[in-house]
Amino acid sequence: MNAIEQAIEALYEALSGIDGLRVVRGIGVRLDPPAAVVGPPQLVWEGMGSEPTDATFAVPVVVANTEYAMADLMVWAPLVAAAVDQVQDMVVRRAEPGSWPAGSGSDLPAYLITVEVAL
Secondary structure: OOOOHHHHHHHHHHHOOOOOOEEOOOOOOOOOOOOEEEEEEEEEEOOOOOOOOEEEEEEEEEOOOOOOOHHHHHHEEEEEHHHHHOOOOOEEEEEEEEEEEEOOOOOEEEEEEEEEEEE
16 A cells, blocks of 8 residues: 555544544545545655655535534534544644535535645
8 A cells, every 4th residue: 555545544544533424435426414525635746756745635524504504514624623633644734614516416515624644
């Protein structure tokens, strides 16, 4: 398993430890919120050689589109950030409010959490 695959698995494992949060592996998948989505990372090569040195993941934390959406986001986003911060070489940089396609033709409220990983 290469460093990118190891980082992805570590991220899945950290998110899977959050009780009640569904972890979605990949993009374009139908969601059942609350859920966190892990898709392909942005990769950076800053050194000599063919292996990337850094990866940046956008991890959408998605909730149902109800009158409680903002409150739900305020519950789930900090839990995701705390779980990610426990993983060695991973750090949460920001959380931006937005929306995420639910896979059913509609977008759902989300926080787009940026996770940086040193590979």
